[in-house]
Amino acid sequence: MDLRTMSDALDAAGRKLSPSGISKLENGDRRVDVDDLTVIAYLLRTSPAALLTPPDEQTTLTGVPETYLPEEIEKWARGELVLTSHGLLAYWQQEWVQNLNRIQYFESALRHGSPNQASHDDYKKRLADLKERQRLIRERGVQIDPTGRVFDAADYLDRFGPAE
Known part of the structure; x- marks a missing residue:
């Protein structure tokens, strides 16, 4: 989905975010709040957990120790595992x-x-x-x-x- 289409879809869903704002999200120059995450996941036909889970080729998340396996990180992001x-x-x-x-x-x-x-x-x-x-x-x-x-x-x- 291109930036303009996503921006229009967000606006229709009641969440205003300009194409440049979406670009900043994609580039990591702007943080995603819970409301943004929820509506973006809905518009992309996925879940917020899927958007939070690192891609298969990435094994670490910023701020999470590298001692965890990708499987553990995925389960944790989906709320199926507590990292204790x-x-x-x-x-x-x-x-x-x-x-x-x-x-x-x-x-x-x-x-x-x-x-x-x-x-x-x-x-x-x-x-x-x-x-x-x-x-x-x-x-x-x-x-x-x-x-x-x-x-x-x-x-x-x-x-x-x-x-x-």
């Missing part, structure tokens, strides 16, 4: 349990046979991807809590495990 040791532990515990469940599902499906070769090959690829994810979770888990609480996930299971 407790929040990170809970997130990675959940990811560990879900990943183990998925691995077990695909290993079981492969043991019992797939309906056709294409499914079998797809399941093997998914299983390989899940095992790579398991490796990433293991590395991050050790960084977050060297005692291994991420991997026994007792805290997670106490909070979210099946009710007996």
Whole structure:
């Protein structure tokens, strides 16, 4: 969307912002307030969180330590993760349990046979991807809590495990 079209759309939505004002936003010469962010996200058919989340190739945000993974930053920007040791532990515990469940599902499906070769090959690829994810979770888990609480996930299971 060009600057004039965006300016006209903002005006129609009740938020006046000149083309030069929009240009200043794009160049980082003007800060975006919450009202601007909300209406711009609406006009671009996306969410404010999507506009706040860094692009895939960018791994850091100004003011946020570089110690966080892009996945953590994305979840944080979407309100799905709190960047504290407790929040990170809970997130990675959940990811560990879900990943183990998925691995077990695909290993079981492969043991019992797939309906056709294409499914079998797809399941093997998914299983390989899940095992790579398991490796990433293991590395991050050790960084977050060297005692291994991420991997026994007792805290997670106490909070979210099946009710007996």
